[in-house]
Amino acid sequence: MRYSLIILLLLFQINSGAQTYKKIHSEAILVDTHNDFLSKAVESHVVFDTNLNGITQSDLGRMFSGGVKVQVFSIFCDEHYGRGSAFAMANRELDSLYAIVGRNPKTMQIVYSYKELLRAVKEHKLACMSGVEGGHMIEDKMDNLDSFYKRGVRYMTLTWNNSTSWSTSAMDESQQAFKVTSYGLNDFGKQVVKKMNQLGMMVDVSHIGEKTFWDVMATTTRPVIASHSSVYALCPVFRNLKDDQIRAIAKNGGVIQVNFYSGFLDSTYVRKFDTFYKKHRHEYDSMYNLKLSALVVEDYFSKKYKTELEIMRPPLSLLIDHIDYIVKIVGVDYVGLGSDFDGIDSAPVGLDGVEDFPKITEALIKRGYSEKDIKKILGGNFLRVFKANDNYRGFQ
Numbered sequence: 492m493r494y495s496l497i498i499l500l501l502l503f504q505i506n507s508g509a510q511t512y513k514k515i516h517s518e519a520i521l522v523d524t525h526n527d528f529l530s531k532a533v534e535s536h537v538v539f540d541t542n543l544n545g546i547t548q549s550d551l552g553r554m555f556s557g558g559v560k561v562q563v564f565s566i567f568c569d570e571h572y573g574r575g576s577a578f579a580m581a582n583r584e585l586d587s588l589y590a591i592v593g594r595n596p597k598t599m600q601i602v603y604s605y606k607e608l609l610r611a612v613k614e615h616k617l618a619c620m621s622g623v624e625g626g627h628m629i630e631d632k633m634d635n636l637d638s639f640y641k642r643g644v645r646y647m648t649l650t651w652n653n654s655t656s657w658s659t660s661a662m663d664e665s666q667q668a669f670k671v672t673s674y675g676l677n678d679f680g681k682q683v684v685k686k687m688n689q690l691g692m693m694v695d696v697s698h699i700g701e702k703t704f705w706d707v708m709a710t711t712t713r714p715v716i717a718s719h720s721s722v723y724a725l726c727p728v729f730r731n732l733k734d735d736q737i738r739a740i741a742k743n744g745g746v747i748q749v750n751f752y753s754g755f756l757d758s759t760y761v762r763k764f765d766t767f768y769k770k771h772r773h774e775y776d777s778m779y780n781l782k783l784s785a786l787v788v789e790d791y792f793s794k795k796y797k798t799e800l801e802i803m804r805p806p807l808s809l810l811i812d813h814i815d816y817i818v819k820i821v822g823v824d825y826v827g828l829g830s831d832f833d834g835i836d837s838a839p840v841g842l843d844g845v846e847d848f849p850k851i852t853e854a855l856i857k858r859g860y861s862e863k864d865i866k867k868i869l870g871g872n873f874l875r876v877f878k879a880n881d882n883y884r885g886f887q
C-alpha cells in the first residue's frame with residue numbers, strides 16, 4: 492500500500508513538473524533571433540505556411556506548437572552576391588517574407604516596433620522581424636540601410652563569414668586573410684554603426700572579427716546583440732565569443748543569443764565531422780563539382796546519412812552549459828536564444844526543429860533556473876535590447 496502511494500506521489504511530481512515547464516513556456520515571450528528559413532526557401536523551394544515536418548527545421552504550424560512568439564528571419568546571401576546583386580537578393584527574401592505574412596494576416600504580422608511586437612503577441616500572432624546577415628548586402632550605400640529599415644529589418648550582422656570593404660569578419664581575421672588591409676571598422680564602417688544607432692536598427696556582432704568587435708563597442712551608443720553566437724571557452728571555434736567579449740556585451744547592456752549548431756557547442760564535433768567527411772569525400776566532391784550550394788549539399792547528406800550523423804549530435808545539456816556559462820560570468824540578463832534553424836545541419840539531441848523549444852525550458856528548470864530567469868532567457872533579455880534600440884515612430 493505504502494509502495495503504491497510512493498509511486499502515485501512520484502507520478503504526481505513528474506506530471507506537475509511537466510505542467511510547470513509547459514506553463515512557463517506558454518507564458519514566456521519566446522524570441523528566436525536567427526532563423527534561415529527564407530534563404531532555405533529560395534534554395535529548396537519550400538513554402539513556410541505548409542507542413543514541412545521531416546523536410547525543414549521550421550514551418551508556421553511548428554512555430555506555434557514550439558511556442559515561438561517572435562521570430563527574426565535572417566536575410567542572407569553569401570559572398571557570391573556582390574555589388575549589383577546582393578541588395579536585390581536581400582529584397583527578394585524580404586518580398587517572400589511579406590508574401591508569407593500577407594497570406595496569413597490572422598496568424599502572422601511584421602512588426603516594426605517594440606509596441607507593435609507586444610500587440611502582435613497579445614493577439615496570438617507570430618511577430619515577425621528580419622535581420623540582414625552580412626553588411627555586403629548594403630553594397631556600401633547608406634541609402635540601402637535606410638531602405639532595409641523601412642522594410643522592417645531590425646538588425647544587421649555587420650559581416651557574414653566574408654568581410655566587407657568596411658569591416659572584417661571573424662573568419663578572415665582568424666585566418667589572417669589580408670596581409671595589407673587593416674582589420675576592424677574603417678571610417679565608413681563607424682558611420683554605418685552610428686547610422687544604425689540613429690535609425691534604431693540593432694548592431695549584430697555575430698560573425699565579426701575581434702578587431703571589428705572592439706571597434707563596434709567603442710562606436711555604438713546603443714546595446715548590441717549577438718544574434719547567433721556561442722561561447723568560445725566551451726568550444727573554441729573562430730566565431731564564438733571570448734570571455735572579454737561576453738563581459739563587454741553585458742557592460743553595454745546587450746545580449747548574446749546562443750547558437751544551436753553542434754559545431755559551435757561541442758568542441759569534439761569538428762573532429763567527428765572530419766572523420767565523416769573523409770569517409771564520404773568522393774560524394775562531397777562530386778556534389779561540389781556540380782556547383783550545388785552548401786545548403787543543398789548539407790541537406791542531402793543529413794537525409795542520406797541520418798544515422799551516422801545522429802550519433803555525432805551533442806546532448807541538449809551542452810546547449811544549457813553555454814547559457815549557464817554566460818550567466819555565471821555576467822549574470823542572467825545578457826543571454827537568449829538564436830537557434831540558426833534551417834541554416835544548420837546538426838543541433839543537440841532532441842532539438843530537431845522549432846517544435847522542440849519547450850525542451851529547452853524543461854532543461855532550464857532541471858538546471859535550477861527560476862521562472863523569472865527562464866522568461867528572461869527565452870525572450871525578456873532580447874526585448875530589453877530591442878526596446879533600447881527602438882526609434883520607430885511610424886513612417887512620415
Ligand SMILES: [Zn+2]
Pocket residue numbers: 624698719
Ligand atoms: Zn550565421
